[in-house]
Amino acid sequence: MIGRLNHVAIAVPDLAAAAAQYRDTLGAEVHAPQEEPDHGVTVVFIDLPNTKIELLHPLGEGSPIAGFLAKNPSGGIHHICYEVEDIHAARDQLVAKGARVLGDGTPKIGAHGKPVLFLHPRDFCGTLVELEQA
Ligand code: CO
16 A cells, blocks of 8 residues: 655754755755744755655644654654555555554645645554655
């Protein structure tokens, strides 16, 4: 059911330092920071030949990644995102197999303007999984 790895999201305490490291040390193509107030994050997108990296930094009060950074002060992998063809069909299939979808199970529009859902990390090897309709 899952398709390509769309992105790996890494929460970082210092967005400018992390972007500089990916650009200058790792030689990646790093985009300008983008504020996503609806998601409570500022994102830096990094294009790799086969996928993307998203550096996430909290934006505003109650950011969903604030707690993660409190537990992981030097940052860490926050989630991975797999593409699916039909997000509603994917959700129904996963729920039927006992997986837990976060929130009320209704897809939301994600950082790329496409419908996304998140799956409970306890059901997937301790990893928060995002599904994005490609
Ligand atoms: Co994501």
